Amino acid sequence: MQENWIGKSFGTELRFPVKDQIDQEIPVFTTRPDTVFGVTAMVLAPEHPLVSQLTTPESKQQVEEYVDRSKKLSEIERTSTEREKTGVPIGSYVINPFNNQEVPIWIADYALLEYGTGAVMMVPGHDTRDFEFATKFNLPIVEVIRDPAKIDDSPLKEAFIEPGIMINSGQFNDLPSEEGKKKITEWAQETACGRARVQFRLRDWLVSRQRYWGAPIPIIYCESCGTQAVSDDHLPVLLPKDVDLSDSSRSPLQTSESFINTSCPKCGGKASRDTDTMDTFVCSSWYYLRYIDPNNDTKIFDSELVNSWMNVDQYVGGIEHAILHLLYSRFFTMALRDRGLLNFPEPFNNLLTQGMVLKDGAKMSKSKGNTVDPDDIFEKYGADTARLFILSDSPPERDLDWSDEGVEGCYKFLARIWRLIANIEDKIDLELGEPDIESLDNPEKELIRATHKTIYGITNDIEKEFQFNTVVSKCREFVNSIYAYVNNKNDYSNTDKAVLSFAIKNLIKIISPLIPHLADELWNLCAGKGSVYSTDWPKFDENMLVADFVEVVIQVNGKVRDRIKLQANLSKSDMEKCALASTNVQKHINGKEPVKIIVVPNKLVNIVIK
16 A cells, blocks of 8 residues: 555656647656557646646637536546546647657546646557547557567557557567667657656645644744744744634634744744644654653653664554555654664554444444444443453454444443352452362363463464454353353362462453453452552463363264263274264164264264164
């Protein structure tokens, strides 16, 4: 996206003299100078300043009507390849300097003033868009690049846009088109009708805004001395407090007399301040550097400190920021590097592009009136519910489809966690250590293993994958495991309490990034010291990730007939014996000899009978 936005193109600028207009030329930028002999029209953007000047009286009305219609279209609409081509001739002509042919000038809305020179040389034979335009308006289509595989002189049925051999191109005939680009450009430079050029699509950044927030522009205007920069000892210029925000017809800073009226830093006479503020991108494009040295009042930052701490490990932003804040930040960092203030070229190591929030299939936005007021969610369900739903719905890089039912479901899950811990808080001691698993019975062993497995999975999902939705699902599974353990207990020995305390302590820790408020409340409910956020993130033991027992599905002719618990990593022959010993399996085999037995270790046994 950034490459497309910058749009660096290597090509040629060619200048076409306007017929009967002394010293008037129309420059065009092209990456295909080899096709210049095939130009059959010149296309200007409707906003091009020469349109009004070169439009003939006979064409004036239709040109003005077309220009008005074009103003109502967005850039995306104008450049869409799906949209039918439109345009009108303005009545004037240019001269192709390569063959001295007269070429009519048209305006068409697919030409953009912001790109190139705002003018396009139309070569229908070798540009798909131009071919469609010429076909619709019956303009000539001249073949000047021959497909080497073409064996006859039949008219082109579609634009040939690949490299080929130059034809109908005067002295450049028979040249490979790639070589022709270079020769055409050299000839244009020798005859002063063109030059090699590098072109960019990048537009000027918007710096000034007529609004209150944002840094005031540090410029002063003096009638005697003209435009002056605010002196260094008076920086930064602070926003005034006495502004009228109710007047939307002008910049709020214009309503503050105390701000506007000042003295000239050069002559000391009466002067006025600039009343625009800088776009917030000007500040946010480098604020991460200032965070490292926020109290420095003598310079932008201490370079030694910043060079020691940077880069930022992770950047998270919406897709639109790829060509906005992210791109600006990269430019700022490179510029500061070039000034010797930084010793690194890039501000961020990794990028995660988050999806948008959708409601009823459309992007949630104020203009569409389909937003959800978070205050209403907080009031009814709490902030943790909203947070959990957003994290649980989908991976962060995908769009989130807002669902009231999903919010309700997350609220019920949080209530379930609260009930679980509130009902057993008297059995929980967060100061107890992890029990020795070798001394435990199977239910306790399984809960200890489930705890380590959950810590491992969630740690990996957060640190490596940013898959918060799977973090939530693993939390749900873990809560189910704890419930199953608690529901099968009537009395608790000291060992049981230690096992349960170990599971609950780690549950609160691993849910704390997801539901920070409830997690800290639960930590306090269980008499935890301080805040859960002052504790260490839990660690897992890889040896605990392998279960002692696994549930194996037993099938007969592909249909599930039983599920049995077996010791993990049994041999295939032992798994077969256990499967055949099942009462349910024997009932469905009914004394028949198996034709084949398929075994998937630790998972499945399928017995095939006739």
